Amino acid sequence: MKNLVDIHNERCIGCTRCMRSCPMEAIRIVDNKAQLFKERCIYCGNCIIECHKNAYKVYSDSFANLSKYKINVAILPIAIYGLLNNKDDLGGISATLKDYGFDEVVELSGIYSFMVDQILDYIKNDDKTYILTHCPSVTRLVTKKYPQLLHHLLPFSPPFEIAGKVYRRFFSEKYNLQEDEIGISYISECLSNFIVIKENKDKIAIDQVFLLSDLIRNISYKKIDEVKAVKKGVYFAKVGAFKYVSNNRDILAVDGIRNVDTVLEHIDIRKIKNVRLVEAYSCTGGCVGGTFMQENPFVAKWRVNEFINELDDDVTFDINIEPIDYYAGEFESEEGVLTLSNDFREAIKKMKRINEILAILPNIDCCACGSPSCRAFAEDVVKGLKTIEDCRMRKGGT
Amino acid sequence: MTVTFEFNVYHEDYHNAGVASSEIKKYLTQIGLNPQLIRRIVICSYEAEMNVVIHSYGGKMVLSIDDNEIKLEVTDTGPGIPDIELAMQEGYSTAPLSARERGFGAGMGLPNMKKNADTFEIASSPQGTIVRLAWGIL
Structure with missing residues (x-):
């Protein structure tokens, strides 16, 4: 593979x-x-x-795969609103996707708006600091680096997956087809959604995944489809939406994966208390900063705001969503990916060796050796990935 | 076998406050300690680090890890704690406004350390304070 x-x-x-x-x-x-x-x-x-x-x-998957299904549904990412110049553009994108072979084009604002209430309801149960699981990179950061915070993760699936389940049911009823005759494709704005779908095809409700950047190039705005967005959900294209739509003061919004890392660390050592929900996104600005957006996240945010101003308040989401659609259950710990050795004594030995090597390195983190810092280089030498000669800045030598 | 790490901590260096604890956490994770134990150690190291930043003229933290035990020794160069018993009371704080404005100085530092360490020792004189913390490894 x-x-x-x-x-x-x-x-x-x-x-x-x-x-x-x-x-x-x-x-x-x-x-x-x-x-x-x-x-x-x-x-x-x-x-x-x-x-x-x-x-x-x-x-990305091949469009040829679409022929396997009787009806193909494309799910647009919430970040799409960061690329639209006006309200009609959404219809233009929908019409273009239909030219690619999709029969139905849906977007995610309805799912996001529905989840707001579920999440607010869920976090009422205790006074833990919960972490939003909309962004799979944040979830992965927790499972790999903060396994002790696993129980802080909300037990909910990311919105694209909820949409996959909900729309599969909806369209199989609409067209009177078996659920596996409906092909669900997600047009991904970011690497993390893309990979989650790719990695878990057998477990996830999405059959195909395409890159937003590949599709957006060829959008024609000649034909316009009718696609309606739920205002409350559109806010979720950018960070801070949860705080805004729920008007809740004890929600902390954070974007950019390094900032998220710092906030998680603060939660871990209980430096952050009194926060009920951490709305964390890996990308700058939230989903509008996605890897495959090809737009500056701040420009995209501005576009989202413009788009929201054009929207009618009275659009609601009437498709039925069941708890089984959004409950993900517990996330699995990936504890151990950062350890030097499974054996504790061996790890201490390696750590000692790393410190010894570090002592003879210039400690300027120039990265010329091909490791991200002098310390990482020393680790790599101990792991056998590099040799001390790979350091180009070392004086004297040993 | 023992491996040690030393970190300098500077008076009122709020910008870097917490960096040492962050590194301590990274190293303990690499060694493969139980995450719950790491959390307890890092809570203490963070409180200790903040105490040095807020209250002392500066100092250092020394972390040492061996097969049986994790030790953290925090020393500073003064001015010392006049009444340790009082300082150990929850909520008692002598933190200046500059620290409180940043959300520190709630008077929980020493009590939190005592709560989260297996052994806790403190000694203080005008020449400096020394806090010795240790955790057993099961």
């Missing part, structure tokens, strides 16, 4: 940009080419955004 994220060796020049942008230290430069260590990756997409050589490659 192909890797979910690949690096084009002929394009990669080993510049270290992606490596330095990675919040998980999951990238190294080996023989002047970037290498991704998948077990650490949380699919935040920082590397793809940082790469100026377009060397990162992800494989």
Whole structure:
């Protein structure tokens, strides 16, 4: 099987940009080419955004697969509202997708608006600080780096998955077809949604996934479809929506994966109390900052605001949503991906060796060795990924 | 085998306050300690670090890890705690306005450390304060 994220060796020049942008230290430069260590990756997409050589490659599904289904449904991401110039554009996008072979085009604002009440209701039960699970990268960061915070995660699926289940049922009833005769495709705005779907095809309610950036290039606005958005849900294209629509003061909104990391750390050491819900998004500005948006997140945010002003208040979402559609159950811990060794004594031994190596390094974190910091380099030497000679800045030598 | 880490902490350096605790957390995770134990250690190290930033002229933290025990020794260069018994009371604080404005100085530092460490020792004189914390590894 192909890797979910690949690096084009002929394009990669080993510049270290992606490596330095990675919040998980999951990238190294080996023989002047970037290498991704998948077990650490949380699919935040920082590397793809940082790469100026377009060397990162992800494989979207083939449109040929659409022929397997009697009816194909495309789900547009909530971030789509960051790309629209006016209200009619949504209809234009819908019409264009139908030219690609989709029979129905739906968007997510209804699902988001429905989830607001479910979540507010759920967090009433105790006074824990809950973490929103709309963003799969945030969820992954918790499972890999903060396994002790697993019980802080809301037990809800990300909205695209809820939409997959809800619309599959809805359209199978509408067309009087079996559920597996309906093909559900998600047009992904970001790497993390994209990968979750790719990795869990057998478990998830989405059959195909395409990149928003691939589709948005060819939008024609000649034909206009009727697609209605629920105002309350459209806010969720950007960070802070939860706080805004619920008018709740004890919600903390945070965007950008490094900021999210810091906030999680604060929750972990109980520096943050009195916060009931952390609305966290991996990308700058929330979903509008998605990897495949190809728009500045702040411009996209402004567009969302403009779009919201044009919307009617009276559009509601009337499709039935059952608890089974949105309950994800407990998330699994991936404890151990950051440890040096499974054996505690061995790990201490390695740590001691790392400190010894670090002591003879320049400690300027220049990254020229292909590791994201001097400390990471020392770790790599101990792990056998690098040799001390790979440090180009070391004086004297040992 | 013992591995040690040393961190300098500076008076009123709010910008970097918490960095040492962050690193401590990273190293303990790499060693593969139980996350719940890590949390207890980091709560203490964070409180200790903040105490040095807020109350002292500056100091350092030394973390040492061996097969049986994690030790954290926090020392500063003064001015010392005049009445330790009083300082150990929950809610008692001598933090200046500059610290309180930043949300610190709730008077829970030392009590929290005592609560979350397996052993807790404190000694103080005008030349400095020393806090010794330790946790057993099961």
